[in-house]
Amino acid sequence: MSSQPRTLETRSLPVSKPGNPWKEICAASIGNALEFYDLLIYGYFAIVIGKLFFPAADETTSLLLSVGTFGISFVMRPLGAIVLGSYADRAGRKASLTVSIFVMMIGTAMIAFAPTYAQIGIASPLIVIVARMLQGFSTGGEFGAATAFMVEHADAKRRGFFASWQLSTQGLATVLAAGVSALLSFTLTENQLDDWGWRLAFGVGLLIGPVGLYIRSQIDETPEFKKIAAAKPEQSPLKVVLVRDRINLLLGIGVVSGATAFNYVHKLYMPTYALKQLHIPATSSFLSAMVTGLVLMISAPLFGALSDRYGRFRVLSMAMLTIACTSYPLFLLLTTWPTVGTLMLVQGLVGILIAACLGPIPAMLSDIFPTSTRGTGLALSYNFSVTLFGGFAPLIVTWMIAFTESKLAPSFYVMATALISIAAVLALGRRMARRGPA
Template identity: 45%
Template structure:
């Protein structure tokens, strides 16, 4: 081993990392609160996609209207790679903490536009334009959030707990999914269909804005990542982390491949399911939201378990089990659901699929962070993640809707999920496990 590499690992191991038996809750809150806001809004958008379609994209054809809404949802993902590069560069040059303050502020502007945008009936064509602007800002900020926040989280963790710390990034997503679903259940129970159309769908976005002041406050109070501080003391900051990260193209492609499975699984098995259950299987919307709540709980449990296991047995094993299991159970579960479209079966199907996905996601964050050196970690991770999410996740709902429409086969959506499983399996099988090594 090169002398400089041994010295770098020695520095990291002896730099006073937090006690391995204790989880720093403040670090977790700071790193995940922006991610939680992002996914809460995405969950709410997916649950109320049909209402948003009517309000902002009126059409005589309900399918065309829904496609327009899902496409708007996906268009916001086009700015994610740009946000990942710009804000990832900022994080690698000026620190994770500074970048996190910027991302949550931009995110708040995007959420605010969506929450208060007038409808098509009020201002005509400017209504969908405003919705697009809000989604673009959300996408740009979210693109920078994921690399900076995940690097901040994992770099604060001791070597023995990086898997657990990293799992909280995905757990925060699941908690937001659950909170979004519970909000949907509450609103459908309290408000009439007319009230939901008029103003009810806006309430969750307004509630999401309340997170912003809390996020800004807690992020301003916590110290910078110790790994980033040590790096800046040892070496000068890269003038262009983006160009420097290109040297680590293998790691970027690895992150891309791993994210393909995670993002397709999340958007098809969770986000698209309420729309799929309601429109394709005629399951009541309220029942689909209840099933999503149960699925989120299963995902949280499996994700945390995966993070813990990965610190003991390594990251690859739970990730391999997840991809293989999803390949085996996805088609039979969807086939069962199409034959028996009831709430109990929907709960069973979603819980099994999301638990399998959680086994992968709980190890994912730490695994990808361990692929990159600290001076390009935010940029490199953001590039692989955001390009994969943009291509395969943002338009997942629109792709699934089109597949079902063109083939007239309710099971067509499964093939997209299976494609993601194959990509994830092939990618993880070729990578080395670095769970026991110090961060570079």
């Protein structure tokens, strides 16, 4: 195993050493945080949105429709990955990043100002669905372009560290989204929150969106892309990835599966789970999500740096094995002692585990695709996996709880996907060891 990380990390390295990348990393990180804020805030207000836009005879059906709509946006992520990922490989990382944040702002505005079902009937949920599809399309292109942008501005020996800021800024987005949600749920009455308070949460993302758009318009293209652009960019990056790199693509999807399932179940779905299953107040539920985001924000770069030193495979395989062994005990702890203190403790541990498994992944996926198709390969492998295993995770575990009548059901889903991820990590490691340096 010790030779695998070295083999993987020597593929497609830049010929010249980039300068100080912090300006570009910060610019990409800020825009990335804003995009994931808009994505998360919908999940945190799933119960309110379900009542207002998807009314049903019982609360469970309404919630299922709401989280199902959350999942619908993920159907668009592969399309966004194809279009914006390919665009990043043809027109540049900067161009793709600018388009993605603009599309996200449109989707957020549609939700923020959408009339409710009581006001315009069936057109109301249709507006929300279209808006979520636009947000999913945008996010589908974000990961590939942002990660490629960070990696290609970094020194080859520190790619794990700099690429992990992709996940660190997702932690920042979690802190911001959960913080806004906690503040609104604490200061407003339930009627005020249902009537207009939830719109303020989307308004925050809408107000700061132009800032991210401006910042991204001021950044420089990556040195690696400039080199291939000076020669001739790949005209059909999607075809190349699907034909030449299809095995790496499939294994990349498997690598991400367990990490994204754990992320979406324990981070995004947890406030809803705590409120509906553990009967913990909404403010405390959102504060627990803030704890997860804060720990992730701090820890992700640490695990990215560890992957630079000890290898992506070693760090990631140990993290996924830990997740497979601890998900059930964590849910058991929550259901046995359903208190705010227990929730905070569990979510703090969850933040560390998310950082440990997701921190090394951006650089790992970057390493297995060359510069000419990196945007497409990154976007496809990550977003297909997130769509299959993460996007519908809230819907799946909500159904599993109702079907099994067990509050521990979400852990079964996490454990199953963790095993898939472990198998893919091992297979990819052996594949890269056999191939040797490119």
